Structures are given as C-alpha cells and as structure tokens.
Amino acid sequence: MIRAEADTSFFRRFLWIAMACALGIAWCLFDALVTYPKKLQIALLYESYPQTEEGLQAWDSDATSRGWLTDAPEKTANEIEALILNQYILMGGCIILGLLMLWKWYRPRGSWIECHENQIRDSFGRSVSLDSIVGIDRRRWEQKGIAVLHFLKDGKPSKFILDDFKYKREPMGEIMECAENQLQALIEESERELASQQGDPSEDAK
Numbered sequence: 001m002i003r004a005e006a007d008t009s010f011f012r013r014f015l016w017i018a019m020a021c022a023l024g025i026a027w028c029l030f031d032a033l034v035t036y037p038k039k040l041q042i043a044l045l046y047e048s049y050p051q052t053e054e055g056l057q058a059w060d061s062d063a064t065s066r067g068w069l070t071d072a073p074e075k076t077a078n079e080i081e082a083l084i085l086n087q088y089i090l091m092g093g094c095i096i097l098g099l100l101m102l103w104k105w106y107r108p109r110g111s112w113i114e115c116h117e118n119q120i121r122d123s124f125g126r127s128v129s130l131d132s133i134v135g136i137d138r139r140r141w142e143q144k145g146i147a148v149l150h151f152l153k154d155g156k157p158s159k160f161i162l163d164d165f166k167y168k169r170e171p172m173g174e175i176m177e178c179a180e181n182q183l184q185a186l187i188e189e190s191e192r193e194l195a196s197q198q199g200d201p202s203e204d205a206k
Contacts, residue, residue, distance in 0.1 A: 002178065003114040004164075004171035011166070014105035021098030025091050032087035036080050042068055043077040113167055115175045118182075120149070120160060128153075128160040130182040138176075145169065147176055 045062065049055040060070045075083070111123040121127035128151045135150040145164035150157060162179075164172035 001114055001116040002171050002174045003112050004167040004175060006108045006111045007166060007168055008109065011105050011108050014101040018098045018101035018105065021094040021101065024094040025098070028087040028091040028094065032084050032091070036084045036087065039073065039075070040077055040080045040084070043073040043075065043080055046073050047077055108166065113162070113172070113175065115178045120175060120179065126160065128158070130179060131186070133179060133183050133186070136179060136183055141176070145172075147179075149179055 042063075046059055049059040049062075063070045113120065113122045115130075118130045119127055120130065128149055132151040132153065133149055134152060134157075137148040137150065140146040147162045149160040149162065151160065152158070162172060162176055164176075
C-alpha cells in the first residue's frame with residue numbers, strides 16, 4: 001500500500017489569510033465603533049451651527065472647549081454615516097472569507113490518498129479502480145503537480161485528481177506511477193486482444 005498524507009505546509013497559507021481577515025475585522029470594527037463615530041459627532045455639531053460669522057465663532061468656541069480642532073470637518077455627517085456602513089459591509093466580507101479560509105485549512109488535516117489492492121482512494125470516500133482508468137491528463141503534472149485520472153464509473157465518465165502540492169510529493173509520485181503502469185498494461189492488453197480478433201492472415205490463407 002502507498003499512502004500520501006496531506007502536506008500541511010501547503011494548506012497553512014489559508015490559515016495566514018484567515019488571520020489577515022481577523023485583523024481586517026478588528027480594524028473595521030474599531031473604525032465603525034470608535035474612529036468614525038467621533039468624527040460623526042464633530043460633523044453633526046459643526047453642521048448644527050449656521051454658516052455665518054456668528055455661527056462659526058460659536059463653533060470655534062465650542063470646539064475649543066471640547067479640545068477639538070476648529071477646522072471644518074473634511075466630510076459631512078452623511079458621508080461619515082456611509083463610511084460607518086461600509087465598515088460593517090467590509091467586516092461581513094472579511095468574516096465570510098475568513099471562515100472559508102479556516103475551513104480550507106482545517107478540512108484537509110489528516111487527509112490522505114492511497115493506492116491499495118488495485119484501487120486509488122482518499123479519506124473523503126472517493127475512489128477509482130485502476131482497471132477502470134481510460135486516460136490520464138498530465139499536462140500540469142510537471143509544473144504544478146496536478147494530474148487528472150479519467151475513468152468510467154457505472155458506465156459514466158468521472159475524474160479523480162492527484163495533486164502533489166497538497167499531498168506528500170514522493171508517495172504521490174508513486175501513486176501516479178501505479179496509475180500510468182496500469183493504464184499502459186490495459187492499452188497493451190487491448191492491443192493484443194484486437195490483434196487476436198483480427199487473426200493471422202497467413203492462417204486464413206491455409
């Protein structure tokens with residue numbers, strides 16, 4: 001039996017993305033609850049004063065007493081409220097992406113692909129009989145370590161993917177070799193059967 005265990009170093013990248021999403025959530029939450037509400041308070045107070053000389057003087061006095069800058073806010077209250085809403089939308093996106101990345105990191109832990117008793121199978125319950133393989137697409141095998149086994153299951157075409165980035169490279173290479181050897185054996189056997197069915201022309205002449 002040949003077994004290729006999951007390569008945890010490949011899946012660790014999803015954990016880093018999830019951690020980055022967690023930082024993004026914290027940042028958005030801080031802005032939504034602290035940064036922008038303070039700016040909103042300032043903008044609302046500024047807009048409550050009439051834009052006259054007396055009103056601006058009253059604003060300067062009030063802002064100074066609160067320890068604020070007397071400059072006019074860069075954004076209006078409506079714009080700041082829109083920014084607060086955007087922070088919650090971004091936070092929702094980070095939560096969804098972060099949970100997805102956590103699932104992609106955690107799900108393959110302890111998984112495997114093995115070749116045993118003329119069958120390739122994995123820990124998720126998928127399997128392919130070596131005798132049912134009808135073709136192997138290895139166009140991405142050399143550069144990306146991905147090969148697709150094409151086989152027939154209950155008379156219907158199906159696929160089984162081998163990936164030596166997600167799983168240990170050396171045993172995965174051995175599994176790939178088993179599949180190729182079996183396919184080559186099936187092709188040679190089919191050629192022999194075809195030749196025998198066509199018969200020997202010299203025998204027909206006799």
